[in-house]
Amino acid sequence: MAWRYREGVSVALDTKLSAVLGDRSAKALQSAFGYTLVGQLVAHYPRRYATRGELTSIAGVPVGEMATLVAEVVSVSTRGMRARTGSVLEVIISDGTGLVTLTFFNQAWRAKDLVPGVRGIFAGKVGLYRGERQLAHPDYELFDERELTNTEGEEWAKRPIPLYPATAKVASWQMARALGVVLDVLDAVPDPIPADIAAAEKLMPSKEALEKIHRPGEEQDWRQARDTLRFHEAFVLQCALVQRRIQAASHTSVARTAGPGTEGFLGSLPFALTSDQQSVLAEIHQDMAKPHPMNRLVQGEVGSGKTVVAVASMVTVSESGGQSALLAPTEVLAWQHFRSIVATLGPELAASMNPVLLTGNLRAAETKKALLAAASGQAKIVVGTHALLSERVTFADLGLVVIDEQHRFGVDQREALRQKGTHPHVLVLTATPIPRTVAMTVFGDLDVSTIRMVPSGRQPISTHVVALGDHPNWYPRVWQRLAEEVAKGRQGFVVVPSISPSVPEDDDAVDSSQEASEEARVLASVAETVPLLRGLPELSHAKIEAVHGKLPSDEKDAVMQAFSAGDIDVVVATTVIEVGIDVPNASVMVILDADRFGVSQLHQLRGRVGRGEHAGVCLLVTACEPDTPARARVEAVAATSDGFELASIDLELRSEGDVLGDRQSGRRSGLTLVRVTQDGELIDQARTYATRVVEADPRLAGHPDLAVDIARRLDEASADYLAKN
Ligand code: ADP
Numbered sequence: 001m002a003w004r005y006r007e008g009v010s011v012a013l014d015t016k017l018s019a020v021l022g023d024r025s026a027k028a029l030q031s032a033f034g035y036t037l038v039g040q041l042v043a044h045y046p047r048r049y050a051t052r053g054e055l056t057s058i059a060g061v062p063v064g065e066m067a068t069l070v071a072e073v074v075s076v077s078t079r080g081m082r083a084r085t086g087s088v089l090e091v092i093i094s095d096g097t098g099l100v101t102l103t104f105f106n107q108a109w110r111a112k113d114l115v116p117g118v119r120g121i122f123a124g125k126v127g128l129y130r131g132e133r134q135l136a137h138p139d140y141e142l143f144d145e146r147e148l149t150n151t152e153g154e155e156w157a158k159r160p161i162p163l164y165p166a167t168a169k170v171a172s173w174q175m176a177r178a179l180g181v182v183l184d185v186l187d188a189v190p191d192p193i194p195a196d197i198a199a200a201e202k203l204m205p206s207k208e209a210l211e212k213i214h215r216p217g218e219e220q221d222w223r224q225a226r227d228t229l230r231f232h233e234a235f236v237l238q239c240a241l242v243q244r245r246i247q248a249a250s251h252t253s254v255a256r257t258a259g260p261g262t263e264g265f266l267g268s269l270p271f272a273l274t275s276d277q278q279s280v281l282a283e284i285h286q287d288m289a290k291p292h293p294m295n296r297l298v299q300g301e302v303g304s305g306k307t308v309v310a311v312a313s314m315v316t317v318s319e320s321g322g323q324s325a326l327l328a329p330t331e332v333l334a335w336q337h338f339r340s341i342v343a344t345l346g347p348e349l350a351a352s353m354n355p356v357l358l359t360g361n362l363r364a365a366e367t368k369k370a371l372l373a374a375a376s377g378q379a380k381i382v383v384g385t386h387a388l389l390s391e392r393v394t395f396a397d398l399g400l401v402v403i404d405e406q407h408r409f410g411v412d413q414r415e416a417l418r419q420k421g422t423h424p425h426v427l428v429l430t431a432t433p434i435p436r437t438v439a440m441t442v443f444g445d446l447d448v449s450t451i452r453m454v455p456s457g458r459q460p461i462s463t464h465v466v467a468l469g470d471h472p473n474w475y476p477r478v479w480q481r482l483a484e485e486v487a488k489g490r491q492g493f494v495v496v497p498s499i500s501p502s503v504p505e506d507d508d509a510v511d512s513s514q515e516a517s518e519e520a521r522v523l524a525s526v527a528e529t530v531p532l533l534r535g536l537p538e539l540s541h542a543k544i545e546a547v548h549g550k551l552p553s554d555e556k557d558a559v560m561q562a563f564s565a566g567d568i569d570v571v572v573a574t575t576v577i578e579v580g581i582d583v584p585n586a587s588v589m590v591i592l593d594a595d596r597f598g599v600s601q602l603h604q605l606r607g608r609v610g611r612g613e614h615a616g617v618c619l620l621v622t623a624c625e626p627d628t629p630a631r632a633r634v635e636a637v638a639a640t641s642d643g644f645e646l647a648s649i650d651l652e653l654r655s656e657g658d659v660l661g662d663r664q665s666g667r668r669s670g671l672t673l674v675r676v677t678q679d680g681e682l683i684d685q686a687r688t689y690a691t692r693v694v695e696a697d698p699r700l701a702g703h704p705d706l707a708v709d710i711a712r713r714l715d716e717a718s719a720d721y722l723a724k725n
């Protein structure tokens with residue numbers, strides 16, 4: 001990379017890269033990574049570090065991927081090509097695991113440098129040639145062994161070599177060189193961390209941390225530098241979230257206080273709230289009694305009684321004439337919520353609050369009636385699907401927005417609903433337990449309430465792993481068990497990962513690329529399982545139907561309604577049934593190829609059975625070998641019914657991106673060094689500091705460097721994301 005730097009230009013984080021590196025190099029970095037500013041380049045941290053004595057292994061790099069190897073040249077030879085004129089230079093290098101061949105066409109001159117015994121870094125795309133891994137035309141940089149002869153030799157040898165995330169166009173050492181150029185001329189870097197915190201946490205000054213993470217003299221340097229920069233990341237994000245939260249809370253809302261109506265409602269329930277439900281409802285009441293918007297996430301297992309708490313909150317809002325909207329992810333769930341709200345309210349309240357349903361499938365006249373009831377304020381509760389978000393839907397006085405099953409909705413949708421009122425209170429319900437650290441980073445501007453206990457009297461679910469690899473003859477037993485439940489008048493679910501052998505239910509099953517090496521296995525599918533079950537003598541009297549994501553939604557709904565009404569005995573489904581469906585008579589769930597699902601997902605799925613008076617059984621069928629990560633996931637689900645424990649296991653077993661979801665993955669939240677899976681303590685600590693700093697000085701007038709850093713780190717997209725959360 002050529003570079004240019006004009007004397008007298010002061011280089012800061014917001015200096016354009018082209019001013020320091022020249023246009024060509026700057027363009028290369030922009031097209032490879034989208035970087036245009038010095039601050040972006042210096043935040044391109046090494047992926048890891050190698051030492052010169054070390055050899056790195058190609059064995060783990062999949063064919064077709066970029067590999068960066070520290071290796072030694074073993075032998076060099078030139079041969080002619082059979083079909084064409086010209087020659088091939090073949091260089092065999094040794095990495096940690098064996099020999100790798102480098103090939104160069106018509107570049108015999110390279111043999112001059114690539115002599116046996118020389119070490120260097122080699123980077124290229126891993127290809128296969130006659131079954132052997134090779135790198136064709138790799139980039140490389142040889143270590144200058146002459147330096148070893150001087151007195152600094154030893155120090156040089158132990159200096160870590162940063163290995164950067166690279167692309168085919170820009171190799172790791174080209175990044176290192178560009179960074180070297182920039183770091184040589186970089187002015188002082190403002191420190192976002194208030195001095196007292198930096199001192200207490202023994203942090204390096206910013207500039208030194210950048211220097212040492214990119215150009216460490218020894219291992220200790222980059223470790224300390226990384227700790228400092230990781231703290232910066234966690235702290236700055238938390239400051240941004242705390243600021244958002246304070247800002248959101250500063251809006252003016254109508255205070256809603258619980259009065260006799262709410263008390264009457266609670267007294268009319270056929271059960272007493274659990275103590276968890278009581279304390280969550282108390283938190284909600286406290287929030288809503290303030291003239292500022294509530295932003296609260298309530299998490300609790302399926303069946304823990306979140307809906308009742310939400311309905312009580314709606315009753316509270318209605319006491320001052322306010323309306324509530326409940327947004328559900330599917331038509332079936334909207335219906336289910338609607339029916340259960342009507343039932344829960346009892347005839348008197350249902351008559352006065354007049355709940356209405358708004359979905360895409362209503363007839364025109366019904367829709368018109370519902371729209372009118374919402375707009376006039378006559379309906380105090382409006383339940384619906386995304387149809388609620390339509391511009392035609394207006395409210396007279398929207399006081400509370402309730403969102404069920406948070407992860408199914410984008411932030412934009414939540415925002416669209418919120419816009420229909422004047423800073424309404426917002427309650428988000430989720431049945432996916434969210435570990436604290438994730439809640440703090442992803443939902444850092446929401447208050448979180450947790451319902452841990454499930455109402456007593458709930459039937460236990462016994463979960464068993466059916467490992468076909470160990471016991472192939474157990475398979476028929478699975479269907480016998482299903483048939484036994486059906487014979488007793490119960491109903492059952494059979495969940496499979498794909499729709500047909502060639503059509504996966506793609507958005508939901510776990511992407512198991514880590515198991516890519518595993519021989520392609522045909523997964524259990526709806527298309528094959530339905531005829532299989534219909535053909536079994538023990539199920540010959542059972543009515544068996546299918547549900548999956550490719551069915552038109554009215555067909556899907558029709559099947560689920562029929563199942564719900566008891567007209568269907570067994571439903572064979574993909575994960576479309578995961579969310580909230582409530583069929584108390586369902587007592588058995590069979591999950592085929594259970595290893596294809598995530599831990600939390602399996603837990604969610606089995607929550608569909610054992611909801612009524614009958615004990616639930618869940619059979620997790622897998623062909624996975626023992627001691628594989630996939631099998632471990634399945635075993636974990638069988639071993640405990642604690643959703644929170646499973647959520648943290650999920651966090652350990654799955655990657656960050658999986659856990660946070662695409663929209664919320666590291667880049668969006670500005671995290672590159674912080675790992676929500678591992679850095680819980682750090683996030684906690686950063687939160688405490690951030691709260692202290694921002695509450696004392698919400699506009700950060702006394703911390704200009706911090707304010708600038710927040711603005712710089714949150715690119716437009718993520719700032720936007722935070723604003724809407
Ligand atoms: P969630 O929304 O958390 O999945 P629901 O609110 O739908 O749970 O409650 C599931 C079932 O448990 C409902 O039938 C509800 O009436 C019942 N329920 C809720 N709270 C209690 C309680 N404290 N005691 C007994 N039953 C309860």
Ligand code: MG
Binds near residue numbers: 303306307580
């Ligand atoms: Mg629910």
